[in-house]
Structures are given as C-alpha cells and as structure tokens.
C-alpha cells in the first residue's frame with residue numbers, strides 16, 4: 001500500500017524527466033511546423049532514410065510522385081494519417097481548433113469524408129467492403145484510422161481480412 | 167483478473183495520483199461519488215439496451231457503461247435470429263405455434279435443467295417481443311428461419327442478418343430518449359451499504375481492454391438499482407476450465423474478446439449465487455480453417471441430414487449429424503481432432519446459400535473436389551472405408567432411415583453421388599454460457615440466503631439457468647430482450663436511497 005502510493009506519486013515525475021530529457025525521441029507535435037519540414041518535430045535525426053530527397057515544401061501529391069499508390073513504396077498504412085492531412089494542407093487547428101488540443105470526434109472526420117463517398121471508394125475491396133460492416137463499425141472512424149499512431153484493422157478481431165488501413 | 171489494489175469490500179481504493187488519501191471508508195463505501203444516476207446498467211448488448219429503454223420509459227435517469235471501445239458485445243456480432251412464436255411470417259406460412267410449444271422445446275433441449283419459472287416467463291413474453299423490437303426499438307425482422315431442436319419454423323431474422331440490426335436501432339432509440347452511455351468504463355466492484363443493498367459501483371474509466379491497470383478509478387452511484395447485462399465468459403480460458411476442464415486452449419471462441427465474465431464474479435463477491443456454470447455450449451459447426459464464427463456454420467447446419475460427417479482418421483461416420491449442439495461437440499472433443507462434413511453438388515446447391523458457399527470457398531474453409539478420391543486425399547481419409555461409408559449412407563437415403571446413427575433424413579435428401587463434392591473441416595468453438603447468476607422471475611439476483619439482493623438485477627447471458635443443458639439456437643436473443651425489459655422496468659421502480 002505505502003509502496004504503491006509512493007510509486008504512483010513518483011511515476012509522473014519519472015515520465016516527465018524521461019520526456020524532458022528527450023531520452024525517448026518521441027516526435028513533438030508542433031502546430032507551427034510546416035508540412036515536409038520533418039525536422040521540426042522529429043529533430044535532427046530524420047525519420048526518413050539517409051538518401052531521401054529533401055521534403056521541404058513538398059505536398060502529398062509530390063510524395064506520390066515516387067510513392068505511387070499500389071506500388072511497393074506506397075505509403076498507405078505506413079505514414080500516420082496526420083502526416084497525410086498535413087501534406088494535403090489540413091492543419092492541426094482545422095481538426096483540433098484553437099487552444100489545448102483535445103481528442104477529435106468522428107463527426108469532425110465526416111465534415112470532409114462523407115461516409116457514403118468513403119464507402120464507394122472501397123466498394124471493390126475483397127472479401128468485404130470495410131465501410132459496409134453489418135455491425136455498423138464504419139460509423140466510428142477512430143476504431144481503425146488513427147492520426148498520431150499506427151492505424152489498425154479492427155476487423156481482424158474476428159475475421160481474417162487483410163486490410164492495409166491508411 | 168481484478169485489480170490488485172482495491173479488491174474486496176473492505177480494501178481502500180487509491181484516488182488518482184496526487185492524493186494518497188483512501189477514497190473509500192473501511193467498509194468499501196466511497197467518500198465521494200464521481201457520478202450518479204437512478205439506474206446503472208453494465209453492458210450494451212441486447213439485454214442492457216432493452217433494460218435501458220424500459221427503465222427510461224419508466225421515468226428513471228439511466229446510465230449504461232461498457233468496458234469495450236465498441237458497443238454491442240456478442241449481440242452486435244450475432245446472427246440476428248430470434249425465436250418469436252406466433253409471428254406474422256408463421257401465420258403467412260400457415261404454421262401453428264404457441265408459447266407452450268416453445269416452452270416445451272426449451273425444456274427438452276435443456277434436459278429439464280432450466281429453471282421452469284424463468285422459461286415460462288421467457289415463453290409467455292415471447293409473443294410480444296417481436297412487436298416490441300419493431301415498434302419500440304425500431305428494428306426490422308424480414309424472414310422466417312428454422313433452427314435445430316425447435317418443433318416448428320419460428321425464428322425471425324433481422325434485415326441485415328446480424329444482431330446489429332437490433333442493437334443499433336436500440337442504441338439510437340436509447341440515445342434519443344436521453345439514456346447516457348460511457349464506453350471504455352469497466353465495472354470492477356459492486357458497492358453495497360450496511361444493509362447489503364447495492365448502491366453503486368467502482369469502475370475504471372478510460373479502460374483499455376484487456377489491460378487491468380488501465381484507466382482511472384471512479385465511483386458511480388446508483389440511486390435506484392444496478393442491472394448486470396454483462397454477458398457470458400466464453401473467452402475466459404481460466405474461468406471456463408474451472409467449470410469444464412475439457413475446454414482448454416485447444417478451443418477458440420466465437421465470442422467477442424470481452425466475454426470474460428468478471429462482472430458475474432464481482433456479483434458473487436457481494437454474495438450473489440451462480441448456477442450451472444459448467445454448462446458451456448460448444449458450437450460444433452465452426453471450422454478451424456477460418457476465424458471467429460465464419461461461413462462454415464451456415465454450410466454445416468444447412469447440410470446436416472443431407473450429407474455425411476466423418477472422422478478422417480477412420481473414414482467412418484461417428485455421430486448423428488442432426489443431433490443437438492452438445493451431442494455433436496462432445497463426440498468431436500472425444501475424438502480430439504477435427505472432423506469433416508461433405509455432400510455432393512445436388513444437395514449442396516439445394517441447401518447452402520450461394521453467398522455462404524462463395525465466401526467459404528474464397529477464404530478456403532470450404533473446398534470443392536471433382537472426385538471422392540481427391541476429397542479423401544486432401545483430408546487423408548482411408549479411401550476404401552470412405553467409399554463403403556458413402557454407399558451405406560446412400561442406402562439409408564433410399565430407405566429414409568439411418569440405422570447406424572438415426573440421423574434425420576429429409577424428404578428432399580438425395581444420395582451423395584453427383585460431382586463436384588464440397589467439404590469442410592469442423593472443430594468446435596466455445597459459443598455460449600448457459601450458467602450465470604441465479605435470478606427470480608423479476609430478474610432480481612439471489613444471494614446465499616436464497617433472497618434477492620436489494621437493487622441488483624441481471625439479464626441476458628449473465629443470467630443463469632434459463633436454457634439448462636443446451637440453449638436452443640435463437641433463444642438467447644429472446645431471453646435477452648425479455649429479461650432485459652423486466653430488469654429495466656423493475657430497476658426503475660426501486661426507491662432511491664439518496
């Protein structure tokens with residue numbers, strides 16, 4: 001009991017020290033960073049391979065010039081979605097608003113991505129259109145699509161559907 | 167399973183990180199409640215949502231919690247098939263049915279271990295359930311289906327062939343009525359007062375299944391009552407093996423991952439009694455070659471009586487194919503390896519839905535063979551024995567009686583003769599828990615004095631002894647809605663304690 005409460009008190013402090021001392025190179029989430037300006041958040045040690053072209057000033061369409069959709073270098077499922085948003089000109093504030101950023105509800109997603117259109121885009125996916133789940137899971141975008149972490153395939157809880165989730 | 171720090175009624179819960187002052191007094195009552203509602207319901211499946219709608223209709227303030235990220239538990243992944251005697255589709259088809267006949271069927275399948283007063287309520291209310299689901303909850307049921315063990319075709323299926331066809335309209339209805347929902351909130355402990363009345367619960371908010379240490383401890387005050395609609399424990403390997411040691415890690419489950427039963431155990435910790443926990447239903451129709459529930463159950467169940475089930479080691483039949491879930495699953499478990507079911511193109515094309523066949527073949531769980539030789543080779547079945555067994559079966563089909571295993575042979579059944587042949591491997595999965603909390607017909611949970619625990623109700627799969635030894639297919643949905651409604655109505659009538 002005493003030890004646990006002591007440990008509980010200490011934990012946040014240790015975490016703060018670790019993060020503050022950047023022992024964990026977790027990227028910053030700088031609202032002022034320009035898309036393509038990787039270093040602003042990721043620091044000097046770039047997240048990109050050594051011989052990667054300079055990304056300064058690039059937009060998503062430029063990335064796709066090399067990383068063609070469907071090719072082996074396709075970025076789908078590799079690039080956290082918030083990068084795609086940024087590179088397409090969607091800023092942090094456009095989803096989170098001003099002030100301290102809060103978790104965003106799926107309604108925000110729906111303002112740009114109407115469910116019907118999304119579902120049409122994935123209509124041909126096999127063995128099942130992920131946006132036509134009989135369970136209604138498509139109603140909550142956040143179940144699969146994450147902005148600041150790797151997206152996940154929620155269907156695999158019960159099915160062997162191999163979706164590459166952007 | 168439960169958190170180490172605040173287990174039991176008399177331990178002290180830690181409050182947040184800043185203060186180490188105990189949040190509960192030595193009797194386990196919180197010094198401060200974080201939230202309050204008249205009725206608190208645990209679980210967002212059929213039972214919980216039916217209870218929520220009824221409690222709200224009765225004027226109570228209602229809060230529903232669920233530990234998972236998504237609502238609906240097993241209910242939202244189920245087949246959407248519900249027993250409903252006397253329904254309009256039966257009338258159209260000229261099928262005679264009644265609550266009494268359903269009661270007879272449920273008791274017979276349950277080997278008369280079901281508590282008769284619960285079955286009676288279930289049967290009596292069954293004739294109004296469909297109307298309630300459609301007119302109050304807003305669901306649509308579009309066709310009549312048959313399930314083994316029922317005397318007549320009496321079950322109806324939702325418009326999207328999934329339990330979601332009932333869960334989602336119920337959820338929308340409950341929200342529109344002002345029912346509040348808190349997801350990722352796990353009930354860890356029921357809080358009782360000195361008189362033994364349930365007055366609230368300790369939860370973890372922001373819980374991330376299955377991490378027991380995730381989320382923050384909070385106390386929810388239930389002014390009138392708590393309804394447990396937390397489902398079964400098919401996914402809890404340790405618990406199910408305590409009650410049936412045969413059901414070890416060799417067996418997967420068809421259930422959602424959160425079917426772990428700790429809410430039932432939490433009720434036991436405050437003195438609730440459990441019953442028939444060792445009656446755990448194995449689904450004998452699942453395939454080891456696909457995940458979850460899959461397509462094969464619909465292939466297998468449409469083919470029994472139209473094809474053979476064979477032990478690939480011997481090449482022989484081993485069980486009455488049309489027997490109930492328990493008989494078949496027990497036989498497979500005794501063999502200790504997967505078996506096969508197969509038939510020819512004439513029987514398969516007549517019986518199995520094209521959609522099921524296509525999807526099952528696409529995922530590889532259903533296979534097509536041009537010859538019996540190919541089939542035997544693929545599953546390593548001794549060919550000569552298999553051929554002799556097929557000839558024997560075809561003889562039974564001619565005579566319309568199976569003198570080996572007394573399998574039902576239907577008027578349309580034809581011999582297994584015309585290529586191609588379709589086959590699938592079968593291995594049981596844990597499907598349903600017949601056992602749960604002891605309840606009376608008012609859905610009150612009983613304690614070891616055989617008296618109701620004040621202000622504690624149960625409904626759905628968490629309620630024990632409704633189905634006895636074998637739950638008849640499509641009767642769970644019925645029981646969930648019937649007792650969910652009763653629990654909700656009664657919970658709302660309890661006198662508030664503060």
Ligand SMILES: Cc1cc2nc3c(=O)[nH]c(=O)nc-3n(C[C@H](O)[C@H](O)[C@H](O)COP(=O)(O)OP(=O)(O)OC[C@H]3O[C@@H](n4cnc5c(N)ncnc54)[C@H](O)[C@@H]3O)c2cc1C
Pocket residue numbers: 208209210211212213214231232233234237238239240241242243244245246247248249329351352353354395396397398420421422424425426427428429459597598625626627628639640641642643644646
């Ligand atoms: C694949 C499949 C198909 C089926 N098909 C049919 C069918 O066609 N017809 C039929 O009649 N039956 C069918 N069944 C059985 C039936 O679906 C279930 O028995 C029924 O859905 C149970 O409903 P429920 O409301 O009791 O529990 P559930 O729907 O399982 O809901 C319980 C909820 O409680 C939550 N919970 C549990 N513990 C806690 C806790 N400690 N704190 C907070 N929340 C908690 C869970 O997360 C879950 O969401 C099927 C079952 C499966 C798995």
